[in-house]
Amino acid sequence: MNTADIAYTVALCTHNHAPRLARTLRDLAGLIPPEQPWEFLVIDNASTDDTAAILADKSWRFPGPVVRMVREEKLGLSNARNRAVAEARGEYIIFIDDDETPDPEWLRAHENAIQSDHPDALGGRIEVMFEDGSRPPWLSDELLGFLGKLDHGGPKRQLTDPKTPIFGGNFGFKKKVFDKIGLFDAGLGRRGTDNTGGEDTEIYRRLLDAGCQVWWAPEAVINHRIQVGKLRRQYFLDLHYREGRMEGLRARGRRSSIPPFYLYPQLWRAILNTFVAWRSGGRNATLRKEMNVAYFVGYISGWALGRES
DSSP states (O other): OOGGGOOEEEEEEESSOHHHHHHHHHHHTTOOOOSSOEEEEEEEESOOSSHHHHHHOGGGOOSSSEEEEEEEOSOSHHHHHHHHHHHOOSSEEEEEETTEEEOTTHHHHHHHHHHHHOOSEEEEEEEEEETTSOOOTTOOGGGGGGGTOBOOOSSOEEEOOTTSOOOTTEEEEETTHHHHHOOOOTTSSOBTTBOOOOHHHHHHHHHHHTTOOEEEEEEEEEEEEEOGGGSSHHHHHHHHHHHHHHHHHHHHTTSOSSOOTTHHHHHHHHHHHHHHHHHHHOGGGOHHHHHHHHHHHHHHHHHHHOSOO
8 A cells, every 4th residue: 555545544552551452452453444544553652561572463453454563762652642643654643542442433433524524633532441340439420531531522513612622542633733733742641650641631722722623523432441450549649649740830930949828728628628528428429529639739749849850
């Protein structure tokens, strides 16, 4: 196939998730292929587990796309995505994570949105799938968004509100748009076992600020498989602490390292709200309030201590 004819690059970035990756590769075989030529690009982001062996085993290969594997030694999800942008041969790059199972119509739905609306970027719906079938009693619906669930509802439409982002587990870009807005911020996004995120919402804001057309494609559905390790209260607290730390560091800038005093009453109110929630509903009702406490502790820490080495 002439590489100039490739319309879509499906890019999967992975780091030390060999068992999850193996399942995702098997599940991708169930995709209904798009009408236009496409390629499947895997970015191995400095993996030290069995990832290389899994990718070398051709038994998972599914017919249709050109398949390529590239290794990116610079650790970090944003670095891996930026390498995918550099390597992609398709006019559009559609990203998928290594712990996801796409709906069979997923890629065809992205293709339909691209052909009808010619967006600069687009995002699809993300559902959560509990791998062992169980859901802890403290995991309320409002917390599913922190596990990647995304559903803006309604029909496909252009997104213009900063509060309706597209998420990295199921979004795509016209490759040329990166010439206009720049690449993913390498200071954001997961890096090894570090839970820090934010790179997807940050680039979404840049798209809007640049006047790009971002479309919601609700029929392009991905299922995010939730591992047991994430079904811990500490995972959510750590996620919010790191988010707060990042925001505190950004807000401080070149100002004094002494955090503003208005932050402490906010922290105290968050602690008080946690206590009130515990009194009224027990421990299962407190996690969202505890996450607010973790956020303010992280924010104050990020402001006071600066960037960790």
